Amino acid sequence: MRGDGPPAAGSAFLLTQLGTYAAQEFATRVAELDLTPPQAGLLRAIALEPGRSQQALARHLGTPATRLVALVDGLEQRGLVERRRNPDDRRLYAVHLTDAGHAFMKKLGRVAREHDDALLDGLDADERAQLRTLLTRVAEARKLVAGVHPGYRTLGEADTC
Amino acid sequence: MRGDGPPAAGSAFLLTQLGTYAAQEFATRVAELDLTPPQAGLLRAIALEPGRSQQALARHLGTPATRLVALVDGLEQRGLVERRRNPDDRRLYAVHLTDAGHAFMKKLGRVAREHDDALLDGLDADERAQLRTLLTRVAEARKLVAGVHPGYRTLGEADTC
DNA sequence: TATTGTTATACTCTATAACTATA
């Protein structure tokens, strides 16, 4: 006896479902490096363009500056990141990776690749390439900034279609 | 001057990024129906198989039973759902859609279709079909339950790598 | 004693706003 709910899950729901699953799996993996996903994303943003101010990083990631302070604090205490004063304008810090931070990025990269492989192990190489192309197209059409997770903007609410 | 971060975003990151984006868009759309995504998902589960107990629904969605109480409360107060006592075992309720609930599902279905169309408007019909096939394959390989959002299990942490 | 449903409590995380210092 079926009700009259939506007939079958659309692609949007599949994307949300898989995206959330992938996020959870990634969180589990980086937890083994004692890292949260937001910290991993921040490390990535710093590695991408070292020396930015916290304000610049906040704008790039689309998150309130106040949230960055705590994130940077955590990474700085672990010696992965350092704040350097700018002699010309003593209000801003330039955020850089330390040597330990650079070394750590290798581990993080390895974890990310393992995560990718495990997630897609149902597809062969051709299919993975197809999927990647299609996803990239959709992301571009939606004007998503490459490498920036939308969750920095509004972490709340998970979809459920 | 580039650092040594992960070279480019893998497919797993693309999935997380698009999945989160899709979830946020969906949340915005259902908000116009005064609904949260978890409420929408619960309505869907009830419509799919009417009359289940709250415990059964909780197991199906993979969420603590305590969370369902509040969700059902909200939907019941709006007259979309009703709890029916089971005369044989007065401990459990059977959760059903009301007539208003059935009517409401039509609106929800329309919103979901619009959401789907808007998200994929960068792809033509063939490409959409391809994408759907690939996503379904991945979801099956990962043993995700059709139509159930993983976020019921652990809403925390959004991915970021 | 086990199970369904419920309520109460505590915790995590986030954003808003107020504050300090530099400009």
Add this chain to the structure above:
DNA sequence: TATAGTTATAGAGTATAACAATA
């Protein structure tokens, strides 16, 4: 006065555990 960074406060949302009713 405006901006970078910080701290403090309050709010939303969740899970854990205790509780009542029924079996």
